Amino acid sequence: MKNIGLIEDNESLRAVFTAYFNASSTFDVVFSAGDIKDALQIKDAVPQILLLDVDLPSGSGIDAIPLLQQNFPGTKIIILSSLKDANLTKQAIQNGAWGYLLKTSSLDYINESLMRIDDEGRPFSPETISHLFKQTTAAPQETSLTKRELEIVRLMSEGKLNKLVADELCISHFTVNQHLKHIYKKLNVNSKPELVAWYLSYAR
Structure with a gap:
């Protein structure tokens, strides 16, 4: 069982992802937050995987990656966003993100991509992999x-x-x-x- 943290400002989406992962036999959501500042207040849970939105109330999730890495040492941060700009993909990786998944991907695809992390796999949606090719x-x-x-x-x-x-x-x-x-x-x-x-x- 792998622990997941989730930072997503859309409350409905946050509930969907939380329910989906908690219903699986592989993942357990140890916290879900609506913003970066809320997640930084969490001290009693260090997830193995952190799913991070980009466009958040207090700023860019990508810009916050180094700060989140300090707060959650050893956690693999995966961008989970509806934004599929090539520059954002590149910037996320440069800032330390382990992968970049799109919310338009199916829940099963996201689940399968996260499961490959054990084999040093890096989760990407097909569109964001193509961004790396272009770069x-x-x-x-x-x-x-x-x-x-x-x-x-x-x-x-x-x-x-x-x-x-x-x-x-x-x-x-x-x-x-x-x-x-x-x-x-x-x-x-x-x-x-x-x-x-x-x-x-x-x-x-």
Whole structure:
């Protein structure tokens, strides 16, 4: 059972998501708040996953990601919004979001996407994955990464799991993990969101 926090200002939607996840055998909503300032007052619950709207009464959820990470250390923050602007997707990842899901996606799709987090999956709706494709078409600049390492980072930035990266490159899952260790060390990053943020900046 994974604990979920929810920040959504639409009370009806908040109730729908809360009821849906609480009815599942996989997730449990430990808190739901209508705004960022309300969520920051919560000290007795640290969710493993935080679903965060963008357009909130006290400001942008994307801008608040670093502050929420301080308040909920170790929590994976997933944007859940009706806004599907490519710049918002990019900014969310750069600010530390683990994924970007759209409210127009079915509840089953959202549920399945969140379940893949255990395998280091990064939840994206198809439209927001396409935003990452669009942001990574420019010719890259100089980097210390090898061609194979760059291929791995590019595939990771598209939301692919380690196993899918291995299959696409015809290498083992172990080899992908070894490459990632070297990549993290070279770039001085500690997580996949940081890695994707670096690539988005590098390839623009």
